[in-house]
Amino acid sequence: AQSVTQPDIHITVSEGASLELRCNYSYGATPYLFWYVQSPGQGLQLLLKYFSGDTLVQGIKGFEAEFKRSQSSFNLRKPSVHWSDAAEYFCAGFGNQGGKLIFGQGTELSVKP
Amino acid sequence: GAGVSQSPSNKVTEKGKDVELRCDPISGHTALYWYRQRLGQGLEFLIYFQGNSAPDKSGLPSDRFSAERTGESVSTLTIQRTQQEDSAVYLCASSLGSNQPQHFGDGTRLSIL
Numbered sequence: 001a002q003s004v005t006q007p008d009i010h011i012t013v014s015e016g017a018s019l020e021l022r023c024n025y026s027y028g029a030t031p032y033l034f035w036y037v038q039s040p041g042q043g044l045q046l047l048l049k050y051f052s053g054d055t056l057v058q059g060i061k062g063f064e065a066e067f068k069r070s071q072s073s074f075n076l077r078k079p080s081v082h083w084s085d086a087a088e089y090f091c092a093g094f095g096n097q098g099g100k101l102i103f104g105q106g107t108e109l110s111v112k113p
Numbered sequence: 114g115a116g117v118s119q120s121p122s123n124k125v126t127e128k129g130k131d132v133e134l135r136c137d138p139i140s141g142h143t144a145l146y147w148y149r150q151r152l153g154q155g156l157e158f159l160i161y162f163q164g165n166s167a168p169d170k171s172g173l174p175s176d177r178f179s180a181e182r183t184g185e186s187v188s189t190l191t192i193q194r195t196q197q198e199d200s201a202v203y204l205c206a207s208s209l210g211s212n213q214p215q216h217f218g219d220g221t222r223l224s225i226l
Contacts, residue, residue: 032212043117043204043217044156090155098212099169100146100158 002027004093006104013081014112021076021107023065023091031093033074034101035065038088047089050074061085086111115139117218119205125224126195134190134221138207145188146206146215147180156204162188163211192223200225 003026013019025031032051036044048059055067065076074091091104118137126132138145147159158172162182173179177195182188192199202222206215 034214036217041219043119043219044206046214046216049214092156094212098210099163100161100172101148101156101206101215102158103148103155105155 002031002093002095002102004091004102004104006089006091006107008107009105010108010110012110012112015083016080019076019078019081019085019109021089021091021109023074023076023104024072025074025091025093026072027093027095029095030069031095032098033065033067033091033093035059035063035074035076036090036092037061038090038106040087044090047076081109081111083111083113085109117205117207117216119203119218119221121221122219123222123224125226127226128195128197130195131191131193132195132223134192134203134205134223136188136190136205136207136218138186138188138205139216141185142207142209142216143185144208144211144213144215145182146208147188147190148204148206149174150202150204150220152201159190159203161211195223195225197225199223 005024035047050067092101120135143164145162148156160180161169177193180190202220204220206217208215
């Protein structure tokens with residue numbers, strides 16, 4: 001069955017430190033993958049997407065993600081975290097038929113001053 | 114407005130009552146989705162509309178849940194005879210097509226007393 005897994009429920013990093021949030025997927029073919037961010041009381045904002053082509057994708061707010069087929073991973077990275085990055089992050093995907101997104105359980109990011 | 118608009122933003126109702134949630138998608142977006150987000154959990158797919166095709170209702174949890182969409186505009190999600198387990202944030206998203214990035218509204222927080 002198609003699935004998206006985020007192994008880390010909660011991560012705390014210091015401001016200015018680098019960040020990597022993990023995401024693993026299970027799809028038969030190459031999926032379309034996304035990272036979204038959700039601040040408290042808000043909807044989801046799209047950070048970046050992978051459809052095909054270059055496996056390193058750049059997004060908004062200084063985020064990037066790398067698609068690694070061999071590891072079935074699509075990890076989100078940022079070289080230097082800001083306090084305003086504290087939020088819930090969701091990895092999601094759908095198959096080549098499109099339609100409904102399958103979401104990971106989310107990773108809550110806390111940023112220490 | 115430029116984004117997906119949902120109303121009401123908050124709804125408190127008594128168990129057994131019917132509720133209706135509204136979603137205004139981004140203009141020109143042919144696809145519209147409803148998701149449910151229970152406290153501390155990821156997003157569950159509920160229903161998906163694509164143009165004039167029959168909707169994908171595979172995520173609706175029971176026959177108390179239904180949704181309609183008029184053409185490529187407003188959608189309403191109706192929950193009949195609400196139960197306490199229906200308490201959640203209901204998120205609507207729209208996209209240009211079924212395999213395009215989905216853009217989310219801020220959600221309706223539903224509380225069943």
